[in-house]
Amino acid sequence: MGPRFPLLVAALASCLPPALGCVICDTKVVEALKSLEMDYLPGHLETEHHKNLMKRVNQAVQDFKDLPLDEDSYMGVVDEPTLEKASWSLLKDLKRITDSDVKGELFVKELFWMLHQQKETFARYVALFQKDAFCPNKCGMMLQTLIWCSNCQKQVHACRKSMDCGERNVKVHEMEDMILDCELNWHQASQGLTDYSFYRVWRNKSETLLYKGKEPTLIKTMVEPKDAGTYRCQLGTVKSSPATIIRFHVKGCFAIGLRRILDTPLIP
Numbered sequence: 001m002g003p004r005f006p007l008l009v010a011a012l013a014s015c016l017p018p019a020l021g022c023v024i025c026d027t028k029v030v031e032a033l034k035s036l037e038m039d040y041l042p043g044h045l046e047t048e049h050h051k052n053l054m055k056r057v058n059q060a061v062q063d064f065k066d067l068p069l070d071e072d073s074y075m076g077v078v079d080e081p082t083l084e085k086a087s088w089s090l091l092k093d094l095k096r097i098t099d100s101d102v103k104g105e106l107f108v109k110e111l112f113w114m115l116h117q118q119k120e121t122f123a124r125y126v127a128l129f130q131k132d133a134f135c136p137n138k139c140g141m142m143l144q145t146l147i148w149c150s151n152c153q154k155q156v157h158a159c160r161k162s163m164d165c166g167e168r169n170v171k172v173h174e175m176e177d178m179i180l181d182c183e184l185n186w187h188q189a190s191q192g193l194t195d196y197s198f199y200r201v202w203r204n205k206s207e208t209l210l211y212k213g214k215e216p217t218l219i220k221t222m223v224e225p226k227d228a229g230t231y232r233c234q235l236g237t238v239k240s241s242p243a244t245i246i247r248f249h250v251k252g253c254f255a256i257g258l259r260r261i262l263d264t265p266l267i268p
């Protein structure tokens with residue numbers, strides 16, 4: 001992994017006040033805790049314990065974010081689907097408890113045992129996100145909306161990797177289609193993308209724009225020998241750097257011999 005990860009950890013650790021936790025960034029969770037206090041506690045716990053219990057519950061939910069900062073499991077940020085999954089899991093468990101109508105000390109015990117387990121569930125989801133969905137681009141730049149667990153702020157994060165997304169060798173046969181595919185699997189998940197541009201790159205290094213638009217593939221039907229050569233695609237972003245650049249080296253496999261036979265008139 002590149003040196004950007006420790007920088008992100010440092011940035012997250014230094015400049016943000018420790019306050020909120022990730023599932024608490026979801027308004028559904030905030031509402032559920034309010035409803036627990038207003039609707040469930042009366043009738044299920046003596047009034048004098050309400051305030052202290054809610055203080056401990058809020059603290060426990062905020063503590064979800066206090067996981068060891070680690071490049072492989074938790075960086076203090078999540079994406080929206082991960083947050084959604086984690087808070088759904090918590091809400092489901094909370095509903096199970098309130099549906100059971102449990103009271104008094106048993107209720108308190110179950111509640112905190114559940115919160116303890118949900119923190120582990122949160123840690124598991126975040127580790128999965130960190131492994132598979134945090135900056136999944138191997139090259140180029142991906143823009144990803146992340147939620148900072150320490151203050152619930154949403155920000156677009158630029159995942160910058162090596163700008164070189166490689167070269168592709170493409171073989172084409174005469175009269176067939178030439179297909180140049182510029183799409184990488186993370187493009188669908190990236191935000192702030194603009195257009196794909198395809199250029200023909202000439203020997204003298206000058207370029208001619210062939211296509212600019214939303215299509216990630218350039219298709220030329222009925223290729224001719226003159227189509228062999230170098231091409232370049234570039235996917236733009238709303239920022240100054242492009243998301244992806246790929247070069248294509250197109251080699252023609254032209255059956256000169258066969259063509260000569262076919263071109264020869266059958267009847268002289």
Ligand SMILES: *[C@@H]1O[C@H](CO)[C@@H](O)[C@H](O)[C@H]1NC(C)=O
Pocket residue numbers: 202203204205206
């Ligand atoms: C470069 O080569 C292409 C194709 O051979 C030609 O059309 C273009 O004018 C050339 N550009 C320069 C700057 O020489």
